[in-house]
Amino acid sequence: MKVLVTGAGAVLGQGIIKSLRMADTPYHIIAVDPDPRAVGLYWADQSYLVPLATDPSYLDVVCRILERERPDVVLVGTDVELLTYAQNKLELESNYKTRIIVSPPHVIQIADDKWLTYEFLRANEFPCPKSALPSGISKLLRECDFPFIVKPRTGARSIGVHLVRNEEELYQALSQVENPVIQECVANAEQEYTSGVVVDMGIAKAVVTMRRDLRDGNTYRAYIEPDAPFNCLLAKIAEELGGTGPLNFQFRVEQGIPKIFEINARFSGTTPLRAYAGFNEVDYLVRHYVLGDSIPVPQVRAIAIFKYWNEMIVEPDQLQRFTNNLELLNAVVA
Template sequence: MKVLVTGAGALVGQGIIRSLMESSLSPVIVAADPSPLSAGLYWTRHRHLVPMASDPAYVQALENILDDERPDAIIPGTDFELLLFADNRARWERRFGTRVVVSDPNVVRIANDKYLTYCFFRDHGFATPDSCLPGDESALIERVGFPLVVKPRVGARSVGVVKVQTRIELARALATGDGLMIQECVATERAEYTAGTLTFEGRCEASIVMRRDLRDGNTYRAYVEAFPGLNLEVRHMAEALGSHGPTNFQFRLDAQGRAKVFEINGRFSGTTPFRMRAGFNEVEMVLRRILCGEPITQPAIRPMTILRHFTETVVPTGEELS
């Protein structure tokens, strides 16, 4: 089995590669990234440099890799590639005989745009942080008051997210640029969770929920428990969304204990290696299903606390890619 993972310099891509390295499938891993100094490129002998996903030359470069390597599956490791992968999924699967692990374009668009995420949950009857676009903030203030959160509709790792306490602070935050939205601030960071689901043909086949602590927009501590009610809730969300394969839901619990999702990632998550440690190797489960025809069975989740820390990849002088 051969698997191509893009984004070898990104937290998500590296987490996917690490899950493959510890998988019982023992696949040949092919890594790709635009930077020759991406750590994940040095974890395998099969590695390729590609243009940035925004570069018009990216698609042809990736297709050259697919033609050369002929991987059984390809997994995107960055947000920037998701829509491109979704748009090309059917064509690449026919042409190269590979399986592309990505949801359809509509799901990716909902997940990529946080205001569309809000609209999806609102329209499907799920609890969600009350939100609006600039121009409708007075009505939102009347409904939920302060504090509020101003954030980019498209973004990641909490970049550009501002918590405001007054109308003056709100006006100042909205004046910083376009493409913003305003959202109810739900609970505190101590009530924040991340969840992963695996969905195929309209049915969520497995899920995991972890409470988490954030640092610089990324999970650096996770607390794994069974959370049966929350797992049931995110499974309903994934099925309503129509995901294909992995989806990540990030939410906080309000005062009534309701899960209010503020972000969807239509891909594997930055906490994918955390889940692997808890007995939920979602990358392996997806590959076994789409390549081997094996059904996904919900694994038993081991309660634990997971602490993230830095480590090093050493590249001897002269062995850097170029």
């Protein structure tokens, strides 16, 4: 099967490619990214350069690649590309006879905005940290004690996140963060978790949870917890949200209750870690949508996974092939 993976330079895109390579299924991987130095481009069977997702020509270039390669499935490897594929899903699938595994636009919009995430959770009476916009700080201060977390409404990997312990730090952080949301800081870093949920036809088919340690906003140590006590609740939240394919929930546990502070409507950087533990959600979803295989019940091992830096060597002629591929695409269009 041919699988096109976008964002081959992102942790997420690289994790998708790793998961495909770990599978027994013999995949032909097509990787795309704006930067010829993106590591995932060199792990693929075929690679292309594309413009940034914010560039007006992005979708046109992707369409040229779809026309040429005709992949069975498209997997999205960065947050900034999700909405483009969600909004154009039906047209792209029809024109190029492919499947795009992506949630509906309204789900992506909720997940991309920390305040909309909070409003969704609160409206459905799911546990989450108390939160406020700057206009609601006075009420939040009456309801909660310090510390608080100040973060951008949109963002990832802890960029722009501030832990504040008093009002002086609070207002200083508010002056530094554009479009902020303020949340109570629940539990502690030793009780932080991430869960991958697979949803199909409105039903949560699988939930795999791990406790994690963070570094620079990314998981660098993970501890798989088979049959975690919050998995049923996470499945219920995923079904209420209405996602398609992969969802990711991040939360801290306080007095046995998982308080969710972030939702991602996509695969996550911990996706290959779940594959190591025995549940390869990327492989299962591709096989499900292309071959009609059922998504198995997770049978994961209680293992610890430690991440580390690695290196790869790239020769000058390898860099040149991306320019050649781009020239070829332009010639096909002409």
